[in-house]
Amino acid sequence: MDYDAAVTDVIVKPEQRRRRTQIVAVAIAIAALAGSGFLATPGLRDGRLISGTPTANPAAVIQAADDRKAQAAAHQKAQDEAFLKDLETSVKQSMQGYFNDPANDVGLPITVIDVTLVKTGDNKYEGMATMKAGSHIPRDISLHVTADDRNLMWQDDPGALLPLFR
Numbered sequence: 277m278d279y280d281a282a283v284t285d286v287i288v289k290p291e292q293r294r295r296r297t298q299i300v301a302v303a304i305a306i307a308a309l310a311g312s313g314f315l316a317t318p319g320l321r322d323g324r325l326i327s328g329t330p331t332a333n334p335a336a337v338i339q340a341a342d343d344r345k346a347q348a349a350a351h352q353k354a355q356d357e358a359f360l361k362d363l364e365t366s367v368k369q370s371m372q373g374y375f376n377d378p379a380n381d382v383g384l385p386i387t388v389i390d391v392t393l394v395k396t397g398d399n400k401y402e403g404m405a406t407m408k409a410g411s412h413i414p415r416d417i418s419l420h421v422t423a424d425d426r427n428l429m430w431q432d433d434p435g436a437l438l439p440l441f442r
Contacts, residue, residue: 356395363401363423364391367430371405384410386440391419399424405432409440 368391375386386409393403401421408414417436422429 360393360395360401363421363428364393364403366423366428367391367393367403367419367421368405370428370430371407382409382437384412384441386437389414393419393421407437407440409437412440412442415439 368388371391372388374380375382375388386407389406389408391403391405393401396402399422401419401423403419403421404416405419406414406416417432417440420431420433
C-alpha cells in the first residue's frame with residue numbers, strides 16, 4: 277500500500293467529521309436524559325404499568341373550549357356595548373349641534389335629552405331621541421342612524437319633530 281492511499285483512509289473528510297460529532301452529541305444528550313429519569317418508559321407511573329392510549333380528558337377539553345368561547349363572546353359583547361354607547365353620545369352631540377346652529381333655528385330652542393340606539397345591520401341603527409322644544413314636554417322621536425369607523429349620519433322621519441311643539 278502506498279503512502280497516499282494509507283493517509284486517505286485515515287483522514288476523515290470535514291463533512292463526515294461534523295456528522296459524527298452530531299451523532300455523538302445526540303447520544304450523550306439521550307444518555308444524560310435517561311440517566312436523570314427524564315426519559316422513562318412510556319406507560320409507567322410510580323413503577324406501575326398503565327395500559328391504553330394516552331388521550332386528553334374529553335370533558336376537560338370541551339369545557340376549556342366552551343370557556344374560551346364564552347370569554348370571547350363576553351369580550352365581543354363588551355366591545356359592542358362600548359361602541360354603541362359611544363355612538364349614542366356622538367349622535368346626541370351631532371343632533372344638539374345641528375339644532376344649536378342659528379341656520380337651523382325653528383323659533384324655540386330644541387334640547388336633545390337622550391339617545392338610545394339598537395343595531396339592526398352591519399352599520400345601521402334604529403332608535404329614539406328624547407327631545408323637547410322650549411318648555412314643552414319631552415317627546416320621543418324615531419331615529420335612523422348609519423355609522424362606520426369614520427362617518428355618522430342620523431335622520432328622523434319627515435314631520436317627526438312636530439309633536440315637540442305641542
